[in-house]
Amino acid sequence: MMHDQTPIRWPAPAKLNLFLHVNGRRPDGYHELQTLFIFLNHGDWLEFEPIPGSDQLTLSPAIPGVPDEQNLIIRAARLLQSRLASPQGAHIRLEKVLPMGGGIGGGSSDAASTLLALNRLWKLQLPRSQLQAIGLTLGADVPFFLCGGNAWVEGIGDIIAPLELEHALPGARFAVVKPAAGLETKAIFSHPLLKRDCASATIQGFAAAHYQFGSNALQPVAQTLCPEIGQAIDWLASKGLQGRMTGSGSAVFAPIAQSVDLQDAPQTWQVKMCNNLRLHPLTEWASDGEIKG
Numbered sequence: 001m002m003h004d005q006t007p008i009r010w011p012a013p014a015k016l017n018l019f020l021h022v023n024g025r026r027p028d029g030y031h032e033l034q035t036l037f038i039f040l041n042h043g044d045w046l047e048f049e050p051i052p053g054s055d056q057l058t059l060s061p062a063i064p065g066v067p068d069e070q071n072l073i074i075r076a077a078r079l080l081q082s083r084l085a086s087p088q089g090a091h092i093r094l095e096k097v098l099p100m101g102g103g104i105g106g107g108s109s110d111a112a113s114t115l116l117a118l119n120r121l122w123k124l125q126l127p128r129s130q131l132q133a134i135g136l137t138l139g140a141d142v143p144f145f146l147c148g149g150n151a152w153v154e155g156i157g158d159i160i161a162p163l164e165l166e167h168a169l170p171g172a173r174f175a176v177v178k179p180a181a182g183l184e185t186k187a188i189f190s191h192p193l194l195k196r197d198c199a200s201a202t203i204q205g206f207a208a209a210h211y212q213f214g215s216n217a218l219q220p221v222a223q224t225l226c227p228e229i230g231q232a233i234d235w236l237a238s239k240g241l242q243g244r245m246t247g248s249g250s251a252v253f254a255p256i257a258q259s260v261d262l263q264d265a266p267q268t269w270q271v272k273m274c275n276n277l278r279l280h281p282l283t284e285w286a287s288d289g290e291i292k293g
Contacts, residue, residue, distance in 0.1 A: 010117045011281045012109040013043035014098050014274070015144070016174065016246045016253055019206070019214030021198035030156045031189055034201050036213075037141075038150045038169060039277040040176070044097050044106060046073070046113055050121045051089035055081060059092045063100075072111035072138055079134050080118050080126075088122045099270055101182035103247025105145065111138050112145030116285045128286035132160075141247075148283035150276075152203050167207045172276050175241060175260070178251040179228035180268035185248040191221045211255045212242075219245040226250050235265065 018036040025031050057077050059068070068074045073092060081088065092114070098106035115131045118124075126134075128146060135142030140157030149162040150169060163169070188194060195217045206213045222245055223230040229245055232252045236243035239262065241254035256273070265271045 006120060008047065009095075010046045010048065010113045011043055012046060012098075012106070012113040012145075013277065013281060014040040014109065014176075015105040015141070016040060016176070016276075017103070017216065018211060019201070019244075020216045020218060020247065021201055021214060022194065022196045022217045023198055023200060025196050026156075031196065032155060033153070033157070034198070035153050036150070036206055037144045037153055039280055040104075040174070040274040041277055042097070042176075042272055042274045044110055044113075045095040046110065046117065047093040047095075048114075048117050048121055049091040049093075051091065053087055054089040055087045056089040057081070057092070058090075059094060061094070063094075063096065072107045072142075073114050075138055076111040076114040076134070077118055079137070080115065080122065080124060083124060083126070084122060088118075090118060090121070099178045099251070102178045102251035103245065103249045104176065104178075104251050105141055105247070108139050108141035109145050111135065111142050113282060115142075115146065116282050120285060125287065127288040129288060131286060145280065146286060147280075148286065149279050152206070161203070163203075167203055168278060169210060169276060172211060173256045174253050174274050174276070175236065175239075175256055175262055176246075176251055176253045176272045176274055177232045177236065177243070177265065178270040179226070179232050180266075181226050181228040182250050183222060183226040183248070187225055188218050188221050188248050191225070193224070194218070194221050216245045218248050222249045232269065 015037050020035045023032045059073055119126050132143040132146045135146050136158055144151055147160045147162055152161045198217050229250050233243040236254045239260050243252045243254040245252050262271050
């Protein structure tokens with residue numbers, strides 16, 4: 001059932017990859033992956049002010065070093081504009097909370113929430129499947145942020161299976177650490193030492209181990225390219241926590257089962273305590289394949 005009242009501020013939650021396996025490389029250069037995405041109760045916020053009769057799009061504040069033609073928020077809005085019968089524009093305000101280059105989905109999540117918001121505000125009424133197809137042209141992670149719930153994802157990010165109730169994850173608390181240094185995703189996937197032959201995983205195997213399942217196949221190469229990732233994992237280990245990189249880094253995370261003091265992290269690191277979510281907070285804003293909370 002769709003909401004009747006449009007929100008003023010639209011959340012764009014962070015994600016974690018609980019594991020990430022690389023199963024092969026396709027002839028077109030893309031990699032076949034398996035991963036489990038979950039949402040966190042932490043993220044960016046977006047506000048939208050529609051401009052009827054104009055195709056003007058503005059984003060404030062501007063993101064330093066990211067021109068409009070590369071900004072996923074503006075690109076998402078323009079892709080929706082191309083489907084309008086009459087001109088519509090918007091003033092968009094971004095409250096940027098998530099660090100860039102962390103592997104926690106900030107830009108992809110912003111793009112997905114933009115698609116959801118403007119699809120409603122501009123009265124396009126595109127179904128979820130069409131929004132996901134648009135999202136895939138923006139980035140491999142964007143369709144996940146439109147699927148509604150935590151999901152098992154394969155292929156290049158285009159094969160998405162929301163977790164069924166019997167595989168639902170228990171509630172958990174996580175420490176998420178973003179070191180100051182970052183790295184380019186392309187540098188990891190093009191690295192000759194990247195392990196590209198992980199054994200095929202199953203959702204049943206994951207369900208038996210949950211937060212202890214598998215590994216992140218990108219992590220060894222990422223640690224070579226960005227030693228701070230290893231330093232962050234070692235720091236978590238010193239607290240009795242088992243850390244792992246999320247996505248292509250450089251952020252790392254660890255489930256927390258007991259009280260732990262994380263106040264002594266290096267000042268240049270960002271440390272956040274988060275909880276997992278079963279559903280995206282905007283799951284009801286797409287009209288097909290709806291997941292009931």
